[in-house]
Amino acid sequence: MDWDKLRIFHAVADAGSLTHAGDVLHLSQSAVSRQIRALEESVGATLFHRHARGLILTEQGELLFDATSAMARKLDAASARIRDSEESVLGELKVTTTVGFGSLWLAPRLYKLYEKFPDLKIDLLLEERVLDLPMREADVAIRMKEPSQSDLIRRRLLNIRMRLYATQDYLDSAGTPESMADLAAHRIICQKTDQPQVAAGARLVQEILTQNITSTLTVNNYFGVLQGVLANVGIGVLPDYLSLDHPRLVRVLPETESGEVPVFLAYPEELRQTRRVAVFRDFVLEEIQAYRRLQSENLTA
Template sequence: MQFRMDWRSVTFDWNRARAFLVTAEEGSLSAAARALELAQPTLGRQVEALETELGVALFERSGRGLRLTPAGHDLLEHARIMGDGARALSLAAWGQTEALEGEVAISASDAYASYLLPPILDALHRAEPRIRIEVVVSNDLSDLSRREADIAVRNVRPTEADLIGRRLQDAQARLYAAPDYLDRLSRPGTAADFGAAEFIEIDAAGSLMGLLNGQGFDLGPDNFPYRCRNFTVMWEMVRAGLGIGILDDRIGDADPSVERAVPDFGPIAFPVWIVAHRDIARSRRLRVVFDALVEGFGG
């Protein structure tokens, strides 16, 4: 005997399950409401409606927000499976069209989005004017599986099983400074001459200081009076003469307001990847944008 589901009897509301799932993952109604772009009272009513529908309490309030009840813990994995299924359905539906029109979201760092992406997008728009591009600016890795973007420009290999990537020619980063700033330093010529120089650190971990000291510099915390995780802002600080910064030489060499701080200092190579969900194979539109990025970034 073959079992057949009577779908007329199924009245489950996915919006309520999604409200429960995101609230559990975010830890509070306010954070979940922001993630789903809903009013907090609306989200709260959806969670309460699901509790009423299932006949169980899913959350209990604690001093730091919401805490899952035992029943909530038991049902959370089922909600995650439903969420994965919904995302898979959305990805499959999104990619079925062969039309070269519609929206494509590209994730890139602030520096690439500001300086390298615009001419690529201009050429793409001239070739395919019906494709609309959303630029997602983030220095963190966008979650392509959760549709935070369709395609990403990254500096690391994708590790997720459902992602594919194309490694391009390695980019090269160099040290740059404003000419007036180098004049104030009497234009040091070697790494050993930069003891009095000021640099702009790129993260709280001191990555730039460690990187440069590994290349023959002798720098300490006093050489890094500034820190900025936003590369575009860091670059404006360099242009304003606040200190020395490091950036992709395709950007630095094209800017007439700065110079290479150490002309004979070898570049620091780093990888560039164009990454997408493997369902890109179903969408001609996404493939066209992917190929345009590969070509534009030097694939």
Template sequence: MRGMDFDWNLVRAFMATVEAGSLSAAARQLGLAQPTLGRQVAALEAALGVTLFERPGRALVLTEAGRLLVEHARSMGEAADGLTLAAAGQSQAMDGVVRVTAIELYAAHVLPPFLALMEERAPKLRVELIAADAVQDLVRREADIAIRHGRPDQDGLVARRCADTRARLYAAPSYFERFGRPRNGAELAHGRLIGFIGDDGEMLAELNRRGAKMGPENCRPFTNSGSVGWEWVRRGMGMALMLEKVAEATPGVELVWPEMEPVPIPVWLVTHREIHTSARIRLVFDLLAEHLGA
């Protein structure tokens, strides 16, 4: 394969297949049809003159030649990511797209005023808000800016600490009609707490450290979605710890136990150091920091 004929898409198809473990999973990851991805992998094998995968049955197994090429291909991918980041960082245009990621509840309840501000300050700039509880990879350009609740530890990122928020215990008036309004931590033992799949008891631990007398038997129903759980709270199905900024923007919820010490939640605004030289991303970053109280 001569340098002038090099097709990065073929290497990308190879690496996606290695990392995903199958053609079908890699095709979903890249947004391609499985036959298209299979043809790209076969084209790379033909161009290099080597067999990259053995295909016993439906499985894919890297050959020795494939294993030797993986690290080289991975280095090429990192170089391509760096090139894209550097090029984006040089852009001084105040139009185009900036992608911001935040947890769903923040996106729905805290960021609408910021989006209105962006329309006023930079009407030609399009902000795409990725509402996702899973962490997006800024180096891989899954997003340009992230709002996170933990300090990032990935190399190459720029982080700014914003004003911390707090989590407190909330419920709806209809919940109090069913279960009564607790006056202290001991009376919380008779209540119901919305459970979150994957929480591993962290919410209970925070509440019990603050004097609540609750156990796993108090948790039901369960969900894996913060937005669903918060809607359940609003409907009176149970209590939940929630960020103050979200609760303040949600009508129809009240503090369950005002005397309980709040749970401090850090807020970090994160971008990539290369991208932070882009005028449009710097504008969005700075206005977000202003909105979040940097």
């Protein structure tokens, strides 16, 4: 098949419109249309259903689009390796992780990475939805569970637990609970158990809410829970990695915590040699090691 025609077909299938594909390719609509007709003649099949609102792939078109998508991913990976030299790190790196970990732990540390590699462009995608790394929805993921795909390189970073925290000002005003039953006299700040979050955290919240809690503040991410705790609104359910960065947090009911939540870093096998991925991986591992050292020092202090 003609590579140029396949490139134009892929752009049309991706855009769903001859006009939009032409804009991307800097070609006229008629030129794009001629190339698509020529490709359909060469493969002996209709690739698009033509409607007033745009183009829809036929079954044969879907098969060809799957093939061109795989080609595009491989070309992107090859281009990334070519652009990255041994001396410099350039280009965009898509990193996905949860809202809580990304906004509260990762983002505040990224300045150190930019100091070493000022030309790096990071696209930080914060959401609870698990993005598909093999399909290149992101280049690197930090996830609160082990990835299930077999074609990913993964590295276990650390284990975290959900615990109860408040400020000393709040505890001085409202009192310090000595048992789970005492939580009934306090406002609890947490995520709703039906919202996307780690299962261990949801189970801990469920257990706490059985204590006849009369007042709650529910927030759909840990950043909001943290702000509520720091503003002395109540006692919050938060991941333990926040305690080192926020010394105002005081642990409440030390015997109460969730089960362990593993944190993994993962990226596709095809990006193993990409410099941008390598420097980000090494940066995260260094920061995790620094975090563990501080954690050990605090435990022994």
